[in-house]
Amino acid sequence: DVKVTQSSRYLVKRTGEKVFLECVQDMDHENMFWYRQDPGLGLRLIYFSYDVKMKEKGDIPEGYSVSREKKERFSLILESASTNQTSMYLCASSLTQAGYTFGSGTRLTVV
Amino acid sequence: AQKVTQAQTEISVVEKEDVTLDCVYETRDTTYYLFWYKQPPSGELVFLIRRNSFDEQNEISGRYSWNFQKSTSSFNFTITASQVVDSAVYFCALSGYNTDKLIFGTGTRLQVFP
Numbered sequence: 452d453v454k455v456t457q458s459s460r461y462l463v464k465r466t467g468e469k470v471f472l473e474c475v476q477d478m479d480h481e482n483m484f485w486y487r488q489d490p491g492l493g494l495r496l497i498y499f500s501y502d503v504k505m506k507e508k509g510d511i512p513e514g515y516s517v518s519r520e521k522k523e524r525f526s527l528i529l530e531s532a533s534t535n536q537t538s539m540y541l542c543a544s545s546l547t548q549a550g551y552t553f554g555s556g557t558r559l560t561v562v
Numbered sequence: 563a564q565k566v567t568q569a570q571t572e573i574s575v576v577e578k579e580d581v582t583l584d585c586v587y588e589t590r591d592t593t594y595y596l597f598w599y600k601q602p603p604s605g606e607l608v609f610l611i612r613r614n615s616f617d618e619q620n621e622i623s624g625r626y627s628w629n630f631q632k633s634t635s636s637f638n639f640t641i642t643a644s645q646v647v648d649s650a651v652y653f654c655a656l657s658g659y660n661t662d663k664l665i666f667g668t669g670t671r672l673q674v675f676p
């Protein structure tokens with residue numbers, strides 16, 4: 452069963468910590484994405500990648516960075532976590548124009 | 563700019579009722595794709611359908627049907643004879659032809675009561 456796996460389902464971190472959210476896909480997809488989901492705001496794109504070592508900013512990249520050293524892995528990094536980054540984070544991968552496959556999400560709480 | 567509007571924040575129905583979720587989109591692209599995703603309480607978004615802008619045929623899949631109308635920039639989703647298992651948040655999304663970036667609406671929470 453093909454899938455996108457996010458390493459943590461729930462995460463609690465302290466303000467100022469560096470946080471790594473990991474995402475791995477086993478479908479050999481070129482494209483990978485990080486979204487955050489907040490009530491009333493839907494899903495907003497943070498960063499995406501169309502290839503290894505390639506990254507592009509989405510709509511809300513401030514406070515985040517990403518890493519894609521291998522095709523199957525796309526990591527989201529919160530350089531210095533803040534309370535306004537408390538959210539549900541969703542990773543997705545895709546073949547071009549085929550629609551996304553999503554991971555089950557990481558609910559991050561920053562205290 | 564691209565935009566997807568789901569004006570219905572929350573809908574509640576009783577089992578076996580039919581329900582329609584509205585989706586209105588804005589784009590300057592002549593070629594684009596529209597999607598619907600379901601997010602059950604477990605949290606994982608599940609792909610339901612993709613429609614390209616050249617195909618205005620309505621689609622039916624079991625109790626689900628989709629009505630795509632370019633004239634009104636709408637891509638509405640109807641569930642016939644709703645069931646409790648249909649309870650979820652439903653997202654409509656849009657992408658341009660040469661990009662995989664999806665623009666999502668804010669979602670509609672559907673609650674189906676027994």
